[in-house]
Amino acid sequence: xxxxxxxxxxxxxxxxxxxxxxxxxxxxxxxxxxxxxxxxxxxxxxxxxxxxxxxxxxxxxxxxxxxxxxxxxxxxxxxxxxxxxxxxxxxxxxxxxxxxxxxxxxxxxxxxxxxxxxxxxxxxxxxxxxxxxxxxxxxxxxxxxxxxxxxxxxxxxxxxxxxxxxxxxxxxxxxxxxxxxxxxxxxxxxxxxxxxxxxxxxxxxxxxxxxxxxxxxxxxxxxxxxxxxxxxxxxxxxxxxxxxxxxxxxxxxxxxxxxxxxxxxxxxxxxxxxxxxxxxxxxxxxxxxxxxxxxxxxxxxxxxxxxxxxxxxxxxxxx
Amino acid sequence: xxxxxxxxxxxxxxxxxxxxxxxxxxxxxxxxxxxxxxxxxxxxxxxxxxxxxxxxxxxxxxxxxxxxxxxxxxxxxxxxxxxxxxxxxxxxxxxxxxxxxxxxxxxxxxxxxxxxxxxxxxxxxxxxxxxxxxxxxxxxxxxxxxxxxxxxxxxxxxxxxxxxxxxxxxxxxxxxxxxxxxxxxxxxxxxxxxxxxxxxxxxxxxxxxxxxxxxxxxxxxxxxxxxxxxxxxxxxxxxxxxxxxxxxxxxxxxxxxxxxxxxxxxxxxxxxxxxxxxxxxxxxxxxxxxxxxxxxxxxxxxxxxxxxxxxxxxxxxxxxxxxxxxxxxxxxxxxxxxxxxxxxxxxxxxxxxxxxxxxxxxxxxxxxxxxxxxxxxxxxxxxxxxxxxxxxxxxxxxxxxxxxxxxx
Numbered sequence: 001x002x003x004x005x006x007x008x009x010x011x012x013x014x015x016x017x018x019x020x021x022x023x024x025x026x027x028x029x030x031x032x033x034x035x036x037x038x039x040x041x042x043x044x045x046x047x048x049x050x051x052x053x054x055x056x057x058x059x060x061x062x063x064x065x066x067x068x069x070x071x072x073x074x075x076x077x078x079x080x081x082x083x084x085x086x087x088x089x090x091x092x093x094x095x096x097x098x099x100x101x102x103x104x105x106x107x108x109x110x111x112x113x114x115x116x117x118x119x120x121x122x123x124x125x126x127x128x129x130x131x132x133x134x135x136x137x138x139x140x141x142x143x144x145x146x147x148x149x150x151x152x153x154x155x156x157x158x159x160x161x162x163x164x165x166x167x168x169x170x171x172x173x174x175x176x177x178x179x180x181x182x183x184x185x186x187x188x189x190x191x192x193x194x195x196x197x198x199x200x201x202x203x204x205x206x207x208x209x210x211x212x213x214x215x216x217x218x219x220x221x222x223x224x225x226x227x228x229x230x231x232x233x234x235x236x237x238x239x240x241x242x243x244x245x246x247x248x249x250x251x252x253x254x255x256x257x258x259x260x261x262x263x264x265x266x267x268x269x270x271x272x273x274x275x276x277x278x279x280x281x282x283x284x285x286x287x288x289x290x291x292x293x294x295x296x297x298x299x300x301x302x303x304x305x306x307x308x309x310x311x312x313x314x315x316x317x318x319x
Numbered sequence: 320x321x322x323x324x325x326x327x328x329x330x331x332x333x334x335x336x337x338x339x340x341x342x343x344x345x346x347x348x349x350x351x352x353x354x355x356x357x358x359x360x361x362x363x364x365x366x367x368x369x370x371x372x373x374x375x376x377x378x379x380x381x382x383x384x385x386x387x388x389x390x391x392x393x394x395x396x397x398x399x400x401x402x403x404x405x406x407x408x409x410x411x412x413x414x415x416x417x418x419x420x421x422x423x424x425x426x427x428x429x430x431x432x433x434x435x436x437x438x439x440x441x442x443x444x445x446x447x448x449x450x451x452x453x454x455x456x457x458x459x460x461x462x463x464x465x466x467x468x469x470x471x472x473x474x475x476x477x478x479x480x481x482x483x484x485x486x487x488x489x490x491x492x493x494x495x496x497x498x499x500x501x502x503x504x505x506x507x508x509x510x511x512x513x514x515x516x517x518x519x520x521x522x523x524x525x526x527x528x529x530x531x532x533x534x535x536x537x538x539x540x541x542x543x544x545x546x547x548x549x550x551x552x553x554x555x556x557x558x559x560x561x562x563x564x565x566x567x568x569x570x571x572x573x574x575x576x577x578x579x580x581x582x583x584x585x586x587x588x589x590x591x592x593x594x595x596x597x598x599x600x601x602x603x604x605x606x607x608x609x610x611x612x613x614x615x616x617x618x619x620x621x622x623x624x625x626x627x628x629x630x631x632x633x634x635x636x637x638x639x640x641x642x643x644x645x646x647x648x649x650x651x652x653x654x655x656x657x658x659x660x661x662x663x664x665x666x667x668x669x670x671x672x673x674x675x676x677x678x679x680x681x682x683x684x685x686x687x688x689x690x691x692x693x694x695x696x697x698x699x700x701x702x703x704x705x706x707x708x709x710x711x712x713x714x715x716x717x718x719x720x721x722x723x724x725x726x727x
Contacts, residue, residue, distance in 0.1 A: 001666070001667060001678065001682075001696065001699075003667065003678075004666060004667055004668075042673075042677075047668045047669075051668070068668065070664065070669070070670040070671075071670075072670030072671075072672055072673065073664070073670050073671050073672070104668065104669070104670065105670050105673075108670075193669075193677070194677065197677070197678060197681040198681065200681065200685065200692075201681040201684040201685050203689075203692075204684065204685040204688045204689035204692050204693075205688050205689070206688075206689065217681070217684055236582070238576050238585060239576060239577060242576070246641070246642060246645065250642070250645045250646065250649045251645075251649060251652075254676075287593075290593075290596075290597055290600070293597070293600050293601070293604070294600040294603055294604055295593070295596050295597050295599075295600040296596050296599075296600075298642065299572060299592060299593055299596040300593050300596065302572075302589060302593075303586075303589040303590055303592070303593035305589075306576075306582075306585045306586045306588075306589035306590075307586055307589075309582045309585055309586070310582040310583060310585070310586045312582075313582040
């Protein structure tokens with residue numbers, strides 16, 4: 001994947017995030033790194049920064065000194081007790097006396113695991129430094145936060161993203177129009193991984209990359225359009241809306257809790273009278289609770305869709 | 320024994336296990352026969368007991384349910400020889416009937432008995448690989464009964480007709496045999512029902528069966544619920560359906576919306592179904608099956624009473640629950656997705672969850688449109704041909720990519 005091929009290898013090559021890069025460079029030069037939290041939205045270079053820092057620190061030997069763990073896949077307390085501890089407590093040989101443990105998506109760790117991690121971080125500070133990567137630093141428990149140097153990553157500015165994509169296009173010999181760049185920015189925001197993936201998928205069609213191609217690819221890649229589903233229901237087409245819901249859950253594996261969250265935020269943006277929004281919020285809350293209790297996602301959410309059908313119907317009468 | 324339809328290997332295996340008891344207690348003291356309904360499991364045991372002159376002590380799961388009852392019955396039967404000095408053969412039929420946590424002790428009691436049995440014990444179930452039987456399985460010799468071919472079922476039907484002096488056309492018996500889908504018992508039942516009071520049977524006499532499928536009853540049930548006028552009437556429909564409650568729920572959930580045009584009716588019906596679902600969840604978490612009555616209330620009467628404004632409009636067909644169909648397809652797909660995500664995860668520094676959500680869709684687009692790029696990626700990610708096929712969507716278009724991979 002190009003997202004990997006063109007992932008910057010050293011801090012010097014990082015795209016934007018200039019202040020962060022400066023500080024990290026000073027860590028690499030002084031050969032000392034505190035525990036860190038890299039927080040920020042997806043595709044803004046958190047993992048890349050951690051990898052670049054490690055490479056700049058250890059040069060060719062970085063593989064032996066760095067361990068990368070994705071907390072999202074291994075998020076239980078046992079991982080901390082076993083894998084993390086085993087890695088952390090063994091002293092590293094070489095010029096730099098500590099190793100680096102990169103914990104990606106750390107905000108998905110259970111709070112038990114985080115509590116266990118807190119001790120490990122303290123005890124083995126001499127032999128291991130932790131870089132915690134998270135979308136929301138708020139999901140990381142206070143005691144860990146206070147032990148770490150925080151770094152906030154933000155979405156890349158448009159110009160930076162364009163420059164990065166253009167350089168890929170040049171190397172790969174693609175024809176990428178300004179209009180195509182507009183479209184990529186529109187669908188991906190400042191998420192560079194997504195932008196790169198979109199660019200590669202668009203390039204695979206072997207055609208000049210324009211907005212039409214970008215939108216068609218983004219459409220295929222993001223079938224979980226909650227807003228569209230809600231609008232379909234509001235128009236009175238319950239069966240179609242339920243089918244969209246079903247596809248999201250069964251075909252694309254969107255988690256019920258994610259759907260509830262999206263529906264909740266979307267419901268305040270719907271074009272319905274203000275009182276309706278609160279009615280919907282009430283229902284969404286109830287459904288969220290029911291799902292926690294173990295109810296069926298589709299059955300519960302389709303009751304909400306029915307409510308939207310009713311809302312659309314009432315609004316139609318008023319007009 | 321020779322009258323049993325099909326499954327020669329299974330019968331052979333079973334018979335030699337029974338024979339091994341003559342030389343003392345074998346390593347596995349129980350045989351676990353499993354297979355679809357009506358393929359001849361019980362009848363094999365009965366025929367074999369007859370052939371070998373064993374005294375058959377038989378119980379259905381419906382007879383014994385609790386741990387105590389199992390011990391009382393089977394414990395006694397397996398420890399001693401019978402009064403008349405004949406060897407006993409203990410048969411525990413319909414193990415599938417032992418459901419729910421209340422019966423968990425039952426499976427354990429059976430396991431204990433199998434471990435110490437002094438005479439052959441035979442267990443029968445449709446599905447031996449139910450997790451509940453995982454421990455029990457280890458102490459049993461497993462014997463699978465497969466569905467006999469339609470031709471074998473047909474032969475059996477003809478034998479019956481000959482004995483009963485009924486003339487049945489070949490086409491007719493073939494039709495009945497095929498329709499049974501390997502279920503010999505139902506084929507015989509059908510034959511009996513069709514020939515009742517007749518001397519012959521032609522193809523025209525049977526072909527209407529094709530329209531009278533099992534689903535006929537479910538359609539009636541659905542009508543009683545979705546167009547029900549009284550609570551009692553809608554609730555009574557549950558007893559008429561020959562499918563389990565969860566499946567009935569799926570049928571109602573699938574079909575009710577298309578029969579309720581009025582949005583207010585729709586909201587009421589979906590509310591009722593979602594409440595039924597809440598009670599299903601409560602049954603699961605509390606194991607209190609008494610809540611089942613509320614599930615039924617909401618999913619039947621609740622849906623029936625939802626209709627206040629909409630009048631029945633024309634003829635709308637009832638459809639098989641789409642969700643059930645999709646669920647079985649997507650289970651395999653989810654497995655494949657998981658494997659792919661693991662591969663991506665290793666290379667792309669992201670979680671498997673994120674890989675499946677954010678990388679897979681793009682990968683799939685690339686594999687569908689660009690052979691060269693796809694081959695490069697497949698090599699980089701070390702994908703096997705099966706994975707390539709999944710990403711491309713069909714075997715034919717995947718071939719060029721796979722060929723390119725193997726050339727390197």
